[in-house]
Amino acid sequence: MDLAVATIGRAHGLRGDVVLDVRTDVPEQRFTVGAVLATDPPAVGPLTVARVRSQGDHWFVGFEQVADRTGAEALRGVQLVVPAQDSTEEDAWYPYELAGLRVERLDGTVVGEVIGLEHLPAQDALVVRETGGQRTLVPFVRAIVPVVDVPGGRVVLDAPHGLLAADGPVDDDEADDDDGGAAGPTADVGSDEA
Secondary structure, rough: EEEEEEEEEEEEOOOOOEEEEEOOOHHHHHHOOOOOEEOOOHHOOOOEEEEEEEOOOOEEEEOOOOHHHHHHHOOOEEEEEEEEHOOOOOOOHHHHOOOOOOEOOOOOEEEEEEEEEOOOOOOOEEEEEOOOOOEEEEOOOOOOOEEOOOOOOEEEOOOOOOOOHHHHHHHHHHHHHHHHHHHHHHHHHHHHHO
């Protein structure tokens, strides 16, 4: 089983560099000059990192096998993968491990089931089918999903009111009361990403 550490995005510049959509918590270890990365689909790789730079949260990589922008554009959407046993990342789960897990609130109330995982620009999101049938995206960050218990078959949510369809609409009085508390989890989510 392979673990995706990045998806190749758009071409950057004329020398064949690409922008990576990073899926690893340790990009500085994964993307070093000389690193050889397997690909999905396998026929495209392996690819050897020739140059790398980061700018904020953005990673730009050039591969020895790609000499120009045309070659770089052909790689768009290719995943860079490592064998699962080579992963040293904590709190990393495969989408197949998450699918089917029961979704509970902190008090144990069942609110649905995980049906997938979506990779969004800011962070991953659990795709939850609520008990009423609604499909809800839940940011997959520790502040909102504090417990992932794969052996126990569940994830626990500490979701702000209004995130789940089952919460119903937030009335104006409730929204005014919750304004101070809403800034806390948002700040925590940002600090988790840093």
